[in-house]
Amino acid sequence: MKDFQLEHQTRGxxxxxxxxxxxxxxxxxxxxxxxxxxxxxxxxxxxxDCQALDYIGSAGLGALIGFAKLAREQGGDLKLMNxxxxxxxxxxxxxxxxxxxxxxxxxxAVASFGKS
Amino acid sequence: xxxxxxVTVKRSTDAVAVHTPGDVSxxxxxxxxxxxxxxxxxxxxxxxAKIEMAVDEAxxxxxxxxxxxxxxxxxQQQRPEIRIVVRIxxxxxxxxxxxxxxxxxxxxxRPANVxxxxxxxxxxxxxxxxxxxxxxxxxxxxxxxxxxTLRLVKxxxxx
Numbered sequence: 001m002k003d004f005q006l007e008h009q010t011r012g013x014x015x016x017x018x019x020x021x022x023x024x025x026x027x028x029x030x031x032x033x034x035x036x037x038x039x040x041x042x043x044x045x046x047x048x049d050c051q052a053l054d055y056i057g058s059a060g061l062g063a064l065i066g067f068a069k070l071a072r073e074q075g076g077d078l079k080l081m082n083x084x085x086x087x088x089x090x091x092x093x094x095x096x097x098x099x100x101x102x103x104x105x106x107x108x109a110v111a112s113f114g115k116s
Numbered sequence: 117x118x119x120x121x122x123v124t125v126k127r128s129t130d131a132v133a134v135h136t137p138g139d140v141s142x143x144x145x146x147x148x149x150x151x152x153x154x155x156x157x158x159x160x161x162x163x164x165a166k167i168e169m170a171v172d173e174a175x176x177x178x179x180x181x182x183x184x185x186x187x188x189x190x191x192q193q194q195r196p197e198i199r200i201v202v203r204i205x206x207x208x209x210x211x212x213x214x215x216x217x218x219x220x221x222x223x224x225x226r227p228a229n230v231x232x233x234x235x236x237x238x239x240x241x242x243x244x245x246x247x248x249x250x251x252x253x254x255x256x257x258x259x260x261x262x263x264x265t266l267r268l269v270k271x272x273x274x275x
Binding site for chain 2: 001022024025026055057058059061062063065066068069086087089090093094095096098099
């Protein structure tokens with residue numbers, strides 16, 4: 001079982017965060033801390049690369065929704081890309097894909113920020 | 117060495133019993149065990165993902181709520197612990213989670229469904245709704261002698 005890791009890069013106005021491992025109640029404070037830092041820095045445009053994400057629980061999903069809500073009030077957003085099929089099916093069933101944008105790849109995700 | 121941190125595994129023919137500390141750092145180990153056994157029963161990957169999430173939410177609730185620092189534990193002298201029994205049968209998986217933390221009025225708790233909560237962009241309170249959404253049976257019992265036991269059942273659908 002691998003430890004949860006996140007890696008952050010700035011791509012123009014977009015904060016790209018690569019998630020690796022499982023995002024559960026144990027690991028989600030690390031993502032929440034990163035998102036809080038973005039918010040304090042006034043960085044409201046965040047893209048999460050979920051390609052290496054193994055699992056996400058409701059604590060992690062709640063953190064994403066919380067940030068997306070605040071970011072939208074500031075003209076930004078939080079979006080997901082490269083979500084593994086297994087995880088996508090689950091979050092789709094639970095209705096999270098209706099409130100969080102999910103894109104196939106980085107090009108589509110970056111283009112969508114330009115449109116919003 | 118602090119033996120209370122050890123995960124002990126006891127196997128029988130149709131069940132696996134595991135005692136873990138009631139600590140979120142063990143959630144990944146619990147998910148891994150349950151997913152392995154669900155795979156052994158023959159569940160499709162989508163159902164395994166549902167079982168994984170339901171069990172994770174249940175164990176998270178035990179740690180966060182039953183064993184909350186301000187909660188009244190049933191057996192104050194013991195360390196927080198989750199006793200897990202996974203029973204595997206030809207057409208179902210039964211996961212029983214036992215704790216000695218604070219009792220919860222599970223039957224009376226009827227939160228809005230997950231989809232409605234998500235639509236309202238709620239940041240928490242999904243756990244029980246997810247268990248009820250993803251499992252075929254969710255039964256909670258509680259007594260001073262036995263503590264709290266949550267029984268989660270998933271049936272293997274015939275194709």
